[in-house]
Structure formats: structure tokens, C-alpha cells
Amino acid sequence: MIMDAENFLKEKIGSLDIIKELKKRQIRGDVYLVGGSIRELFLCSIPNDFDFAITDEEDIKVFEELLNSRAFILGKKPIHTFRIAKDNKNIDLTKIEKDIVDDLLRRDFTINAIAYNIKSGEILDPAEGLKDLKNKVIAHIKKENLIKDPLRMLKAIRHFSTLNSFVIHDNLYKDICELKYLIGHVAPERIKYELDQIICSKNVFSSLKVLDTTGLLFEIFPELFVLKKFDDEKTLIPAVFGHTVDAFRYLYPFGNKYHIDKQSIKITGYALLFHDLGKPQTFTYDREKHVVHFYYHERFSEDIALSIMERMRFSVNEMRNIKNLIHNHMRIFLISSGETTERAIRRVIFKMGDLTPLLVLMSVCDMYGSSQGKDNESTERVLGVCEDVLSMYKKFQEKPLPRLISGHDIIGLGYRQGPEVGRILAEIRERQIAGEIKTRQEAIDYVKAILKTNVFQ
Structure with a gap:
């Protein structure tokens, strides 16, 4: 043979x-x-x-x-x-x-x-x-080769994620468990390159499970170990770290369904991995109502994620987009909690811009990670809102809204040049997308009203 x-x-x-x-x-x-x-x-x-x-x-x-x-x-x-x-x-x-x-x-x-x-x-x-x-077996030649270049431990899991139906040999798995601490000696750029390939792969969920069970994940991101310990201590349902990992079951399938490109899958994947890092710091329990709260956890998650990304040498563009997704990751859930208006959907699109499809993908993954893949009335409602958001986003892509007013127009109306002009333009754009301002004259009238009340002074 x-x-x-x-x-x-x-x-x-x-x-x-x-x-x-x-x-x-x-x-x-x-x-x-x-x-x-x-x-x-x-x-x-x-x-x-x-x-x-x-x-x-x-x-x-x-x-x-x-x-x-x-x-x-x-x-x-x-x-x-x-x-x-x-x-x-x-x-x-x-x-x-x-x-x-x-x-x-x-x-x-x-x-x-x-x-x-x-x-x-x-x-x-x-x-x-x-x-x-x-x-279809991924086996190392000898332990010494892993010690010589510890990145090979992560490369083994990258091969597991990208080679169809391959498995990791038991001896290799054991040696990764034993030598995982050596990954700290590897340049962060090299680690990130391997992680990028894993996150973009069809087999990302199973690969994260291997990273979890070997402990290699926590050597790279000790911040995630805090989440795992939090799960062990609080035994919440859904688990914080547990649902984060489970969410990756849906990253590739829904990314494919929504026609999300590889680069955007990567950005969404990192945002998903980091989105709940702030929950241990924001945990509160209402004893009267027997309800758990994580008020403003997205802000804490954003700060922790930024620290990680700086350490791992993410690009400026990657950091900006991942932070934006983390900061807004509750937005679709919030507008899905009651009757969702067209104005609310328009505001999401204004806020997220070209990250809108990524936020939709992240929301669906987060949702199914929490529901363990089961559909219910809540998931059906969120899915419906996601479809509405994508549909309206595509309409805006096909026929962008015209710019009603410029910075020169605002200055011409008597306003001083400065950052306030940009803030006014953003406010007008948001109101235009929400359908509150439709014509150039309405935009001019809005600026005059602001000048009269000195809102930005």
C-alpha cells in the first residue's frame, strides 16, 4: 500500500x-x-x-x-x-x-x-x-523538535484545522500539553499568523477545543483563562467561556451564508473570542429577582481586548474594527428585544457602516453559542432582525444616500471651523439614515437650530 x-x-x-x-x-x-x-x-x-x-x-x-x-x-x-x-x-x-x-x-x-x-x-x-x-494523522517526529521551535505546537493545530479529516496523534497531543508554556518564547507575530489561519478555517470550533483542552489557548491568552475560572466558580447557564467557544461552531457556516470574505471572518472571529472578557469584572447578582447582570461589560471587554491586540501586534485597522464590533456587540440584541423599527435598523447601519455584515454574523454566532444551537422565539426574532439589517444595508450599498450638506456649508452659515463641524455632519448623517432629515433644506434648518441653541458650544 x-x-x-x-x-x-x-x-x-x-x-x-x-x-x-x-x-x-x-x-x-x-x-x-x-x-x-x-x-x-x-x-x-x-x-x-x-x-x-x-x-x-x-x-x-x-x-x-x-x-x-x-x-x-x-x-x-x-x-x-x-x-x-x-x-x-x-x-x-x-x-x-x-x-x-x-x-x-x-x-x-x-x-x-x-x-x-x-x-x-x-x-x-x-x-x-x-x-x-x-x-490522515498529524504526528511530530520527536519532542526535541517542538522544544527547538515551540510554534510547531500551534502549527499542529493549524494543520488540524485546515487539513480535511486529519487527527492529532496522541503522543503529539501529550507533548503539547506538557510543553505548552514554551509558546511564550515565540514572537507574537508568528503566533498571530497561525491563529489567523485557524480562525478562518472551516474547522475552527474543533481547533479551539484542542487549544482549550491542551491549555495552549491560555498560554497565548491568559485573559481567557479568567473566563474559564469564572465559569467554574459561578456555574452560570449559559457559561461565559463555554458559550464563547461554542459560538465558533457557527462562524464558518453563517459566514458562508452571508457571503462574508475571509478577512472579515478573521476580524469577526477575534471580536467573538474577546467580546465577553469584561464579564467577570462586571458580574452582579440581584438577589431579590434572582437575575445576573453584566452592566457595561462591553466597555471592559473592549479595553482588555485592546491590551491583547497591542501585545499580539495586531494592525491598527484590525484593532479599530475589532474594538468597534466588541463595543457594539449587544446592539442587535437590544433592538430585537421589543418591536424593531426601521429607524432603529437604520441607526445600526449608520453606526457600523461596512462592519454591519460582520456585526450580524457575530450576533448570530453569539446567540447560537448561548442557546446551544437551539431555536426558540428569541432566536427567531433576532434572526429576523439580522435579515432586515442585511437587507437594508444592501439597499444602502446599491443606492447610497446623497450628502445633503458639507462642512463648508456649515461654516458658511456662521459656525466656527473646528471639530464641532464634524460632529454636526455626523449627527445630520445619522438623522438622514434614520429618515428624520430628508432634504438639504431640512439639514440647513437643523444646523440653524443648533447654532441658535449653542448645543455644541
Whole structure:
């Protein structure tokens, strides 16, 4: 069976244009195709990037001539990797230190430790990665490889999230549980890159469960461990941390239903992960009514999330959008609690702008995380409001409301130039969206009324 797999892999690799061209060239040393591209070919995916291990750096010139592009040194590793970027594809070339078997056995997982010799067409598989590929198992080569680069623990879970139907080997799971504390030695940017892939994957819920049960999640985000302890102490239904994780069951399905792009799924996912971080600090219990309250928890959650995002090197744009979603994550629930007016829906859209579909997605996930996926009168009402919000948002996208008045107009009416002008414009826009101001004259009259009463003075 392994021989069949090997022959299948040889056929897939041999059919690649770059391999065909390399076989025609004069190569001084040994050149091996290695790493993730072999895994992807075995799984019948088309790799976008290729990794090669070489014994002679002079052969880099062969790749440069073949691709008509110059190589540059990538990163600051002890072992230099040379990259050639061509037509949105990356070709990485790494010089072998000792021999190819040693090189393969220093890698992260068995499924990434397979090589193809360009000259001989031979498959090298010292860690039995082909067997694990056939059985869909993510197994590490040895514990020392995780210690050498602790990010590999998170990469294992990223592979679990993105490779269809793969499982994590028991020994790898145990070693992650034991070595999880080492993730603190990894640069936050590297951690975030892996988390981004996990959050955007179809298998995000199961992956978060693994991050939870191994404890790796709390090494990265100790703030989430506070939520888990809060659940243990208060035993609330729904649980705060528990419903947050359960909410991720619905992120991909409803993201797909609402046609949310990958970048927006990522932003929504982080907002969902952080949205209730402030609940332990705001917990109160009304003994007379036997009711739990978390007044203004979104404000506390927003502050804690900002601290995390700064630590993890989120971009300014990511931080702004995630904070906005957290700050407003109760808004759709609030307008769903009674009779929902068109004016209320318009105000949500004005407040959220292009984040409106993301807020809808976040609300649905949060709702079903709390209801454990069960529908009831409340969920049906929220879903209806979400549909109305999306419908009106699309109408505004297709036919945006015209601008009724400008800052120059306001100054021309006698107002001083300054930040107050912007606030007046925002107020007029909100009232226009709510249907309270419909014409230019009504906008001018509104400005005159403000000037008369000195509301902004």
C-alpha cells in the first residue's frame, strides 16, 4: 500500500512543469523537493509555493535562470533560506547542512518530512510520513523538535484545522500539553499568523477545543483563562467561556451564508473570542429577582481586548474594527428585544457602516453559542432582525444616500471651523439614515437650530 502511495506521489510530482524543467538542467549537487508542497500534492491540492533542499548553493543560479528572477535571502536564520518570487508563487531554497535524511528528521511533522530527489526520482520518507498522510494523522517526529521551535505546537493545530479529516496523534497531543508554556518564547507575530489561519478555517470550533483542552489557548491568552475560572466558580447557564467557544461552531457556516470574505471572518472571529472578557469584572447578582447582570461589560471587554491586540501586534485597522464590533456587540440584541423599527435598523447601519455584515454574523454566532444551537422565539426574532439589517444595508450599498450638506456649508452659515463641524455632519448623517432629515433644506434648518441653541458650544 505504501508503494502504491509512493508511485502515486512520484507521478503527481513528475507532472509538475517546474520539475520537468529542472530535470533538463545541469544541476551540480543534489536537489530535493521537500515540505508542504509534497503533502499538498499527495492530498490532490495544487501547491502555490515550493520548498527545495539543495546541497550546492551554486544551483540557486539554475532556479534563477529557470524562473528569470533573482533570489534573495529570507529571514535571519542560522540556516539561510533563499526565496525566488515569481507570478505570485514563492520558491524557497535551503542548503542542507549535513544530509537529506538529517534535514528531514529535523522538521516538524512526519507529513512534512518527505523528499523527492530531482535527479533520481526517488522518494525519501525516513519518518514514515506517507503512512501518516494515508491515515490522515498529524504526528511530530520527536519532542526535541517542538522544544527547538515551540510554534510547531500551534502549527499542529493549524494543520488540524485546515487539513480535511486529519487527527492529532496522541503522543503529539501529550507533548503539547506538557510543553505548552514554551509558546511564550515565540514572537507574537508568528503566533498571530497561525491563529489567523485557524480562525478562518472551516474547522475552527474543533481547533479551539484542542487549544482549550491542551491549555495552549491560555498560554497565548491568559485573559481567557479568567473566563474559564469564572465559569467554574459561578456555574452560570449559559457559561461565559463555554458559550464563547461554542459560538465558533457557527462562524464558518453563517459566514458562508452571508457571503462574508475571509478577512472579515478573521476580524469577526477575534471580536467573538474577546467580546465577553469584561464579564467577570462586571458580574452582579440581584438577589431579590434572582437575575445576573453584566452592566457595561462591553466597555471592559473592549479595553482588555485592546491590551491583547497591542501585545499580539495586531494592525491598527484590525484593532479599530475589532474594538468597534466588541463595543457594539449587544446592539442587535437590544433592538430585537421589543418591536424593531426601521429607524432603529437604520441607526445600526449608520453606526457600523461596512462592519454591519460582520456585526450580524457575530450576533448570530453569539446567540447560537448561548442557546446551544437551539431555536426558540428569541432566536427567531433576532434572526429576523439580522435579515432586515442585511437587507437594508444592501439597499444602502446599491443606492447610497446623497450628502445633503458639507462642512463648508456649515461654516458658511456662521459656525466656527473646528471639530464641532464634524460632529454636526455626523449627527445630520445619522438623522438622514434614520429618515428624520430628508432634504438639504431640512439639514440647513437643523444646523440653524443648533447654532441658535449653542448645543455644541
